[in-house]
Amino acid sequence: MSQHHSSSNPPFPQQQQDLPGSQHAQDPQPQVLPKEYPNGKLAGKVALITGADSGIGQAVAILFAKEGANIVAxxxxxxxxAKATQQHVERYQRRCVLVAGDLSKEEHCKQLIDKxxxxxxxxxxLINNAGTQVEQVSLTDITTEQLERTVQTNFYPHFWLSKFALPHLSKGASIINTTSITAYRGSDHLIDYAATKGAILSFTRALANNLSGSEKGIRVNGVAPGPIWTPLIVASFSPEEIxxxxxxxxxxxxxxxxxxxxxxxxxxxxxxSYVTGQVIHVNGGEIVGG
Structure with a gap:
């Protein structure tokens, strides 16, 4: 038994059945068999991942390589x-191109797409993942310089990289943005960081709506991690908090x-293939709305 998979459906012919309904008599029959990926779920794909030197970005790069993708880290x-990321990727016989630079600079974002x-x-x-955070007890402790640095590092690259990538993405391409649990429930000591993650959330939803039409067909989604053990944590928090x-x-x-x-x-x-404008929460069980 086999079923042809199509990510788009033609108009369904008019039909009606009595409850509970017969799938056998349905035209066309719903596609229920698992999708097959003999060479990996991302075979032949190219993935650009920011913040791919460590933590979540590194783990994503390695898993994507395992599933057949070549990586720009x-x-x-x-x-x-970053070299460790490259070595892990290459163990799966995939290429990993390392690109160092400051994503808060628009020109570097353009160069990254060109590379x-x-x-x-x-x-x-496109995986927009890189970010930074600095704890402050009070809003009055956040300087304009810190605010600008946080916004320019955390949000601007999502906008720029998506913009520069867009002309080169084909139907079926995917943009995934890293937001945070802080976008949903806030964080009293990471006010500016939480604000940028909220901006990323809204950007994800808006861009998904913009690109989900039949002609463009590019999916845009997000992941909202909770407390994840990465180098950003030991670089941001006190020993007691760690x-x-x-x-x-x-x-x-x-x-x-x-x-x-x-x-x-x-x-x-x-x-x-039927998911866009959504966010997956990986946070250890905290229930958040929105």
Whole structure:
């Protein structure tokens, strides 16, 4: 038994049945068999991943390579970590091009897209993941310089990279943005960071609506991690906070990057062909609205 998969459906012919309905008599019959990926869910795809030197970005790069994708790994300056990402990717016989630079600069974002196209001639998946955060007890402690740096690092690259990538994305391509649990429930010591993650959330929804038409057909989604054990945590929080990091989550612990990466894989693959404008929450069980 086989079923032809199509991510788009023609108009259904008029028909009616008595409850509960017969699937056998339905025209056309619903597609129920699992999709097949003999060479991996991302075979032949090219994925550009920012913040891919460590943490969530690194885990996503490795998992994508395992599923057949070639990787462009964007990072700021942690060359040793980035080299480790490259080595992991290459163990799956995939290419990994490392590109260091400051994403808060519009020109570098453009160069990153140009580099991807020069190396691979295509771009199928854009993962906007890089970010920064600085704790402050009060709003009055957040300087204009910190605010500008947080916005320019966390939000502007999502906008710029998506804009520069768009002319080169074909129907079926995927953009996935990393927002945060803080976009939904706030964070008293990360006010500016939470604000940028809220902006990313709204940007994701708006761009998804803009691109979901039949002609463009590019899906845009997000992932909202909760407390995940990454280098950003040890670089941002005090030793006392690190000792209890994640223990307030319903599951009583922090998550690991490789527990978040499968959410990105789902959204990037054809498994999510009917999913756009959505956010997957990987946060250890905290219930958030919206």
């Amino acid at each position: 964007s990072y700021l300056c942690e060359h040793e970590d 991807t196209l020069a190396e691979f001639g295509r771009l199928d998946i 000792e209890t990091f994640g223990k307030n989550s319903p599951m009583g612990r922090a998550g690991q990057p490789n527990e978040v990466a499968p959410a990105y894989l789902y959204l990037a693959s054809e498994d999510a």
